[in-house]
Amino acid sequence: MFLSKLYRFVDPFRSISLPKNMYALSVIQQSCTESVETDKTKKPISKAMKAYLERAREYDAFMKKENEEFTLGKRYLANMMGEDPENFSQEDVDNAIEYLFPSGLFEKTARPHMKPPNEIFPERKAAEFDETGRPYHFLFYTGKPNYYQALHNVAHHINELIKFEDTMIRKKLEPDPNLTFDISGYQWLDKASLEIKLVETLGEKDYEYFINSFERLTAMPYSYKVKDFILEYAKPIINKVQKFEAPKICIDSDGKQYVTVYECLRKRARGDVTVRMPGTGKITINGNQGILYFKENQEREQILFPLLFTNLLNKVDVECNVEGGGQSAQAGALRWGISWGLKSFVEEEMAESMRLAGLLTRDYRTRERKKPGQWGARRKFTWKKR
Template structure:
């Protein structure tokens, strides 16, 4: 146990003299591994971020063994034969306490049970952390989210520049699974919150369904889980065939030739699943499991949806299955048009992709509703002026 010396000083001045308590200074120079200023759960959070020092753990183990011998001497028991339950009973007998909070009760456990097992902190030659998100709340997750978001941004930029993927990476949600909460926690050596898990699943699926996902296949494989022979992820054969040849697509399994893309405008978000049609098969265009004419009543909205197909002259070549939510009819039709244009890129020639890009169909409309201002009835509207 730590010996604490209470220092009392007399404060002069004011209405009478007051005796005040001055806490003793921390002896960091004599004992650099002393952590009495923080409770165990705060030490665990700090170490989870900075990494555990081996010397610190060795010191804590020595202190645990010393305290265990002291408990054995006080209880008249051999310390070598004491288990964790015996230690808990001894502490409860020697230090009876009725505090409700468990963190306020005295505990004595092995350091491996108190301090988390984390990876060693990587530092440079100046002893500075290499992780750029070290000072964030959760450095490992922030770094992972940045890698996924940066990969998605670079894929979007490649599509805007008119680049075509060299090969197509199929995605089947029925056979491909991603890391769960426990496996991701073990990989990152940190506890995973539910909102972080939802954010991770959203980013990894968005990257996996991107037409340019083949450029980051190594990143996807790092978080993909093998689920047995029936659920193995589909292996992509590196064939040197052009993605422009739709007849070559039809010779292979049509379920392996699916393009999925997302689009948005204002608050409307759309997802389009594009499949090539087989011979003598009529193309279908559905929105939210309804025909195009049933979902969009106005002909202007239907023209907006079919504009990418009419520009590229690809009538009757694809099955279009779109899902859209949020926004109004105009924003929904524009979001479906953007998603359809992005999904068509892997199937088109370079000149047709350039045509779509010049038409502005591969770029999202950045406009948003302007927020209301303080002390105003609307974004721009002002109150009526009264001179008197």
């Protein structure tokens, strides 16, 4: 009797409490399953990615601050010049800087300037791996993936051109000489420019191997088919021939042709040169002095080299005026002026040869400044241990 009453009491309780327990258990099981799935889908972030993200945040904050300061400075500059800040271009900024802050420094890069931060600060290399540390590029572990990717593309193009050449040979066809790719008007990117393009640091041997690979690709008879790829790593030669025309020939009272070249510069030397044709080969420096004005043979050879190169040594007269600087600087300034004067009297082929020989290119080298804490530009003080 007691057991039956106890059964009646417990059984209803079980019928009510059991579904509650089952529901709670199912909820717990579902939450555990979701947490497991979340843990599976959420990939752990590697230490390398954490470091990269931290550097990226710092870089973005720095660039944002610099852009804000540049925009604010450009508005101030526009207000000072009385211009509309909204339509104030970069060219207007450069002109305003030159007007408001005139500088007598010979080196243009040392003069004050204001450029957008993207042009001043180097580009930052993007992430090369995902959150788990898996690299995107198959050449990541070479240490220079962009460099070796470029070489890989060169090898690919060479193999493709070899296959195309074999096909043309089987068809007994020869390459069209009119389509030959001529790279004489271009020069390869220098080591510093190539490192900026690849966003990687290269050694001298790496750069030499890179240039040799591209020269081999360019020398192939059908290299014009990959001209766009080659020109990505070359730049046109910018020189005085492209920027300025040869001085115009004038005629004096005696009926002789002459050309005067002003602003002949080299270091601190300044001069001007007048070339007259026809002549007897007379060279006059500073009114009444000849080639013996220069004490050393090296400076004399600098003056005579343009005349010998163009075979006009005894066919023209040269009148020079020069001041400032030393003997070497004066000789370099006059050599440049004589070369540009002779350019007006020679044919285009000879003018191109003069350009390739470096006669028409200004020498912008200057004396390296002394460094603080040193004896000179490179020389150091004598080190004493005691």
